[in-house]
Amino acid sequence: MINEKMKKVGKEGSAIVELSDYGKKRKKEIGENNVFDFSIGNPSVPCPDSVTKNLIDIIKNTDPVKLHSYTSMNGVYETRHAIAEYLNKTYGSSLSGEYIYMTPGASSGLTICFHALLNKDDEVIVFAPFFPEYKVFIEKAYGKVVALNCDKNTCLPDLKLLKKSITKRTKMVIINSPNNPTGVIYKEDLIKQISSILNQKQKEYDQDIYLLSDEPYRELIYSDVKYPFITNYYSNSIVVYSFSKSLSLPGERIGYILLGDKLHKKEDVYNAIKGAGRSLGYESAPALFQYLIPSCLGVTSNISIYKENRDILYNYLIELGYQVIYPEGAFYSFMKCLEEDSIKFSNVAKKFELLLVPSNTFGINGFVRISYCVSKEMIIKSLPSFKKLKQYYAIKKRSNYGFKANKIKN
Amino acid sequence: MINEKMKKVGKEGSAIVELSDYGKKRKKEIGENNVFDFSIGNPSVPCPDSVTKNLIDIIKNTDPVKLHSYTSMNGVYETRHAIAEYLNKTYGSSLSGEYIYMTPGASSGLTICFHALLNKDDEVIVFAPFFPEYKVFIEKAYGKVVALNCDKNTCLPDLKLLKKSITKRTKMVIINSPNNPTGVIYKEDLIKQISSILNQKQKEYDQDIYLLSDEPYRELIYSDVKYPFITNYYSNSIVVYSFSKSLSLPGERIGYILLGDKLHKKEDVYNAIKGAGRSLGYESAPALFQYLIPSCLGVTSNISIYKENRDILYNYLIELGYQVIYPEGAFYSFMKCLEEDSIKFSNVAKKFELLLVPSNTFGINGFVRISYCVSKEMIIKSLPSFKKLKQYYAIKKRSNYGFKANKIKN
Numbered sequence: 001m002i003n004e005k006m007k008k009v010g011k012e013g014s015a016i017v018e019l020s021d022y023g024k025k026r027k028k029e030i031g032e033n034n035v036f037d038f039s040i041g042n043p044s045v046p047c048p049d050s051v052t053k054n055l056i057d058i059i060k061n062t063d064p065v066k067l068h069s070y071t072s073m074n075g076v077y078e079t080r081h082a083i084a085e086y087l088n089k090t091y092g093s094s095l096s097g098e099y100i101y102m103t104p105g106a107s108s109g110l111t112i113c114f115h116a117l118l119n120k121d122d123e124v125i126v127f128a129p130f131f132p133e134y135k136v137f138i139e140k141a142y143g144k145v146v147a148l149n150c151d152k153n154t155c156l157p158d159l160k161l162l163k164k165s166i167t168k169r170t171k172m173v174i175i176n177s178p179n180n181p182t183g184v185i186y187k188e189d190l191i192k193q194i195s196s197i198l199n200q201k202q203k204e205y206d207q208d209i210y211l212l213s214d215e216p217y218r219e220l221i222y223s224d225v226k227y228p229f230i231t232n233y234y235s236n237s238i239v240v241y242s243f244s245k246s247l248s249l250p251g252e253r254i255g256y257i258l259l260g261d262k263l264h265k266k267e268d269v270y271n272a273i274k275g276a277g278r279s280l281g282y283e284s285a286p287a288l289f290q291y292l293i294p295s296c297l298g299v300t301s302n303i304s305i306y307k308e309n310r311d312i313l314y315n316y317l318i319e320l321g322y323q324v325i326y327p328e329g330a331f332y333s334f335m336k337c338l339e340e341d342s343i344k345f346s347n348v349a350k351k352f353e354l355l356l357v358p359s360n361t362f363g364i365n366g367f368v369r370i371s372y373c374v375s376k377e378m379i380i381k382s383l384p385s386f387k388k389l390k391q392y393y394a395i396k397k398r399s400n401y402g403f404k405a406n407k408i409k410n
Numbered sequence: 411m412i413n414e415k416m417k418k419v420g421k422e423g424s425a426i427v428e429l430s431d432y433g434k435k436r437k438k439e440i441g442e443n444n445v446f447d448f449s450i451g452n453p454s455v456p457c458p459d460s461v462t463k464n465l466i467d468i469i470k471n472t473d474p475v476k477l478h479s480y481t482s483m484n485g486v487y488e489t490r491h492a493i494a495e496y497l498n499k500t501y502g503s504s505l506s507g508e509y510i511y512m513t514p515g516a517s518s519g520l521t522i523c524f525h526a527l528l529n530k531d532d533e534v535i536v537f538a539p540f541f542p543e544y545k546v547f548i549e550k551a552y553g554k555v556v557a558l559n560c561d562k563n564t565c566l567p568d569l570k571l572l573k574k575s576i577t578k579r580t581k582m583v584i585i586n587s588p589n590n591p592t593g594v595i596y597k598e599d600l601i602k603q604i605s606s607i608l609n610q611k612q613k614e615y616d617q618d619i620y621l622l623s624d625e626p627y628r629e630l631i632y633s634d635v636k637y638p639f640i641t642n643y644y645s646n647s648i649v650v651y652s653f654s655k656s657l658s659l660p661g662e663r664i665g666y667i668l669l670g671d672k673l674h675k676k677e678d679v680y681n682a683i684k685g686a687g688r689s690l691g692y693e694s695a696p697a698l699f700q701y702l703i704p705s706c707l708g709v710t711s712n713i714s715i716y717k718e719n720r721d722i723l724y725n726y727l728i729e730l731g732y733q734v735i736y737p738e739g740a741f742y743s744f745m746k747c748l749e750e751d752s753i754k755f756s757n758v759a760k761k762f763e764l765l766l767v768p769s770n771t772f773g774i775n776g777f778v779r780i781s782y783c784v785s786k787e788m789i790i791k792s793l794p795s796f797k798k799l800k801q802y803y804a805i806k807k808r809s810n811y812g813f814k815a816n817k818i819k820n
């Protein structure tokens with residue numbers, strides 16, 4: 001009688017949240033510091049002090065009627081234009097604030113884009129491993145997810161496969177760089193190649209194919225890679241951004257959708273975005289945080305903390321002989337499992353109190369995601385467990401049946 | 411190629427916003443104080459000082475990682491339980507925080523309920539005049555709006571019509587009290603009668619019919635009417651609430667969905683709500699405002715200011731001979747037009763710089779909505795225009811063709 005699909009989605013929840021809930025329970029059983037919860041991508045570094053200061057200043061110094069009033073549904077004019085100006089300065093782009101639509105975070109930005117652009121059974125190509133909610137959001141908009149396996153050694157898109165997989169029904173390709181769950185970055189050359197394929201296919205099918213870049217981790221980069229801002233490379237590009245990770249404000253729900261300056265039928269697409277936002281009851285992004293943003297552009301939380309975490313964890317895992325994709329950005333490490341089935345491996349890791357997300361959650365098998373947005377202390381304390389996990393499999397392999405492996409149990 | 415329905419919804423926008431945009435333009439032409447913009451329901455009274463103080467205290471005194479972190483998708487535990495406790499104390503109900511789901515405002519709350527409960531072509535009964543976005547939200551969830559005309563003298567539901575209109579496809583009935591756009595309140599007796607009809611029909615069709623109470627104006631009541639809290643009267647009831655109006659925080663997007671304690675298959679319905687919120691990319695309500703709420707329960711902005719506005723406006727309009735529904739709550743006045751077509755009447759009113767929303771926006775003809783959440787000064791300054799509008803129609807009537815009426819023009 002009620003909507004059974006929604007009941008199912010609500011009941012099953014997310015595998016990541018489930019693992020994190022298990023972690024909370026387990027901590028109560030054996031103590032907070034004895035469980036190594038690497039499940040959730042919740043920033044562990046505080047927001048910059050300037051965010052706290054500016055929030056207080058805005059609240060103190062703005063007429064509360066104006067401050068807390070409804071904003072335009074597409075967002076505060078000054079904020080949209082400040083964002084465009086900042087991006088143009090940073091990436092040499094030619095964007096206009098007129099085609100920015102403020103959203104409560106990236107999840108809503110993605111949802112609004114899917115509802116604005118997809119018609120029933122339109123195909124959206126994603127590269128596995130991918131953020132699992134893409135599927136939930138796309139299917140809610142009656143689109144179809146076409147997941148393409150990546151190159152298992154680099155976790156980067158397989159371009160031949162991409163070329164083969166684009167059909168007349170392909171409406172959109174999603175990229176996510178720095179990537180959740182792998183931490184890899186799509187370099188300029190790769191973006192150029194993807195653009196070239198899409199341009200060719202647009203011509204072949206005489207239709208628009210949107211390249212949607214989901215980039216909440218854009219500022220979380222630990223090398224001096226040049227970030228290729230997609231509107232500079234591909235005309236039909238759409239950026240979905242969130243300040244959740246760069247400013248450590250995930251709970252506050254603030255981000256935006258941005259249309260490339262050369263997007264085909266930009267006005268129509270922007271209207272469809274406004275229509276989707278309106279129809280889905282989004283009303284607007286939170287006003288206070290919209291007013292905060294102009295003072296925080298180009299500012300980030302102290303990401304050197306994540307870099308240090310990454311280095312400690314990555315170096316140790318490599319030393320132990322694990323195979324790990326080198327994470328250049330975001331705060332995730334993607335590690336090959338020591339058996340084929342990632343769920344089984346994740347369950348074995350639990351014996352050593354390591355909570356690692358099995359990669360089937362992200363659409364491929366054989367890996368686990370390790371979120372290193374946790375305290376350095378926890379990482380250091382967890383290292384012996386990674387060692388025991390390795391030993392467990394070594395013994396299991398030697399014994400061929402694993403009956404001796406229990407000796408390694410914590 | 412893109413979603414044409416969404417493009418249309420985005421392009422047409424809301425008639426109310428359109429009128430308000432006209433007002434902004436007009437103000438630039440003839441001066442801020444010479445346009446009497448009664449179009450928008452944006453609170454004009456500041457939030458309570460305690461809200462400002464508590465916001466600053468929370469920001470200053472909470473670990474920023476904890477404060478701005480993702481909350482549970484259904485909301486902060488303490489906030490949900492504080493709300494239930496407050497409601498139980500105020501209305502003698504027996505609600506549990508376990509069945510509260512925090513939302514970014516009422517629009518999202520409504521949307522989430524529609525997607526959670528409706529299957530394709532399910533019918534939702536609304537009483538005209540009604541908040542126009544109901545239709546946008548319900549149709550996006552593939553439901554059908556069944557709008558029932560009210561009694562034109564009281565603007566209250568026609569119960570005989572309700573009884574006749576419930577079918578096997580009726581999934582839900584929406585009430586909105588204090589009402590937007592009329593300001594009327596549904597008294598206890600009316601709620602009892604609606605409940606009785608729904609109970610009878612549930613039995614007749616052997617199916618659940620939900621009574622959804624959209625009540626963002628619950629605290630904006632200017633008489634000593636007892637507010638009948640629906641979970642006390644009808645088992646299958648759902649409350650959608652927003653703090654937008656009571657605390658003057660419409661831009662901040664904070665509210666909730668609440669399931670009645672005796673709701674049938676409560677667990678399933680709550681799961682469907684979680685599923686809808688998740689599928690629509692809602693993630694959670696803004697964290698900072700979730701943490702604010704427990705300190706603000708039972709607190710409201712200074713609503714005596716609205717009451718004073720109402721009295722000045724209502725008394726003067728009645729004195730002039732207009733027919734106005736007596737507004738006991740919210741901040742809207744619903745006035746009979748002086749000609750049949752409410753759009754034409756609204757256009758004539760513009761000649762006198764009065765921006766009044768034509769009632770066809772709300773699903774019936776013959777009225778205009780006057781939002782008196784404006785400054786007292788504006789109301790006083792606007793009164794001569796209401797007088798001129800009346801005179802215009804008086805002369806038009808006498809002349810039978812209206813050619814002399816232009817004399818009254820400003």
